[in-house]
Amino acid sequence: MLSHKTIFKTIFFLFFGIQLIQQSSCLLAIRNPATSQIRFIHKEYSNLPPKMAIRKILREIPKKAQSIANPSKPSLKSNDTLNDTLHTKTKRLQLRNDLATAYSRLYKLRRAETIWKAILEEEPSFLPSALNLGRFYYLLNRKENVRAVYSKLSQNKKIEQLTLFQIAKELYQEERAEEGILLMETLAESNPKNFLSFSVYVYLAQDQTSQKNRKEAILYYEKAVQSFPNDLYSLCKVGRYYYSIKNFHKAEPYLTQAEGIFTKKPVLSKNQLSLIQSLHKEKKIPSVQEKYQVFYLLADIFYQKRNFPKALKKIKKIPAKYYSFDMLRLYGEILLGIDFSSDLSPLIMQISSQEKKKSLLKEWYGVDDIQGIQTIISSLKSLY
Numbered sequence: 001m002l003s004h005k006t007i008f009k010t011i012f013f014l015f016f017g018i019q020l021i022q023q024s025s026c027l028l029a030i031r032n033p034a035t036s037q038i039r040f041i042h043k044e045y046s047n048l049p050p051k052m053a054i055r056k057i058l059r060e061i062p063k064k065a066q067s068i069a070n071p072s073k074p075s076l077k078s079n080d081t082l083n084d085t086l087h088t089k090t091k092r093l094q095l096r097n098d099l100a101t102a103y104s105r106l107y108k109l110r111r112a113e114t115i116w117k118a119i120l121e122e123e124p125s126f127l128p129s130a131l132n133l134g135r136f137y138y139l140l141n142r143k144e145n146v147r148a149v150y151s152k153l154s155q156n157k158k159i160e161q162l163t164l165f166q167i168a169k170e171l172y173q174e175e176r177a178e179e180g181i182l183l184m185e186t187l188a189e190s191n192p193k194n195f196l197s198f199s200v201y202v203y204l205a206q207d208q209t210s211q212k213n214r215k216e217a218i219l220y221y222e223k224a225v226q227s228f229p230n231d232l233y234s235l236c237k238v239g240r241y242y243y244s245i246k247n248f249h250k251a252e253p254y255l256t257q258a259e260g261i262f263t264k265k266p267v268l269s270k271n272q273l274s275l276i277q278s279l280h281k282e283k284k285i286p287s288v289q290e291k292y293q294v295f296y297l298l299a300d301i302f303y304q305k306r307n308f309p310k311a312l313k314k315i316k317k318i319p320a321k322y323y324s325f326d327m328l329r330l331y332g333e334i335l336l337g338i339d340f341s342s343d344l345s346p347l348i349m350q351i352s353s354q355e356k357k358k359s360l361l362k363e364w365y366g367v368d369d370i371q372g373i374q375t376i377i378s379s380l381k382s383l384y
Contacts, residue, residue, distance in 0.1 A: 038132045040101050041094040050105040057099045097129045125158040150183045154190035198228040248301045255298050262291045292318045296327050308337040332364045
């Protein structure tokens with residue numbers, strides 16, 4: 001038998017072996033331009049070996065840095081001079097970004113990280129370095145650091161938030177889905193209860209729906225509702241989902257909220273309406289049928305709870321011309337729940353098919369002929 005010491009050593013070396021393999025794969029990903037996607041701004045450096053790129057960049061940086069460190073006292077009235085200085089600063093930041101990228105290809109990770117962080121301390125809105133640093137942390141599996149970088153971007157007032165949303169979508173489409181989601185979620189968390197966070201959550205919900213991750217999609221739709229409570233599409237989606245898994249306790253508030261919006265019709269600005277239309281794939285949000293479906297679901301929820309008066313109130317809101325077979329079945333069951341001798345002939349008359357009529361009668365009474373039903377009702381009346 002193996003001794004405890006041998007077993008411990010085996011586990012110890014296995015654990016650290018796995019750690020080394022993971023670290024090596026991270027380093028390879030950082031070094032390989034195809035997988036790292038840590039990018040040079042100037043393409044001329046991207047085609048050079050990293051050491052040669054570093055030498056070329058270091059020869060360029062001092063010239064640019066000198067003009068920033070010792071400006072020739074530009075006049076405040078001289079717009080041309082100020083523009084030249086701004087251009088020089090941007091060029092210097094770009095070169096330093098490329099220097100950090102080249103260092104990362106040489107596995108000089110601490111140096112690369114230090115340069116990117118220094119750039120962002122000087123100019124927090126410098127997007128290329130922020131995105132490179134975020135990717136760098138992601139490849140090293142330091143997701144909290146990724147969130148911290150994205151959070152600072154999201155809170156930066158110099159950066160248009162919709163620009164960041166567009167970048168996040170591009171990341172997603174470049175097969176960097178997790179980074180895209182991290183940026184979107186950080187954007188939404190930094191801008192709660194506004195149209196930007198609403199847009200983010202609807203986008204993520206629809207993406208999860210397309211991947212058939214229904215539970216994840218519903219979580220995002222719930223967050224969309226929290227950001228913008230007047231979105232009927234999201235309310236109906238969430239309400240229907242919880243109804244389908246028979247979680248009536250959770251379904252009821254969402255469907256009730258949707259019913260209130262259908263009834264009161266809150267005023268939305270043209271911008272809000274156009275944004276909602278652009279976000280959701282359906283052209284009509286929601287349809288008349290969707291409205292009456294909400295009433296039907298609420299009626300069924302109250303019926304399941306044996307609250308027949310409330311169920312009846314909801315089902316009566318549906319005009320007869322919109323009745324489906326299920327709506328008629330539920331209507332009859334509610335009336336029978338209130339009084340078993342209720343006259344259901346007006347509901348039967350809504351259906352032309354004899355087969356469907358028989359199906360309804362069987363659903364309500366357990367038999368499909370009128371004579372049998374009358375016998376059942378007479379028996380019940382004699383008992384009660």
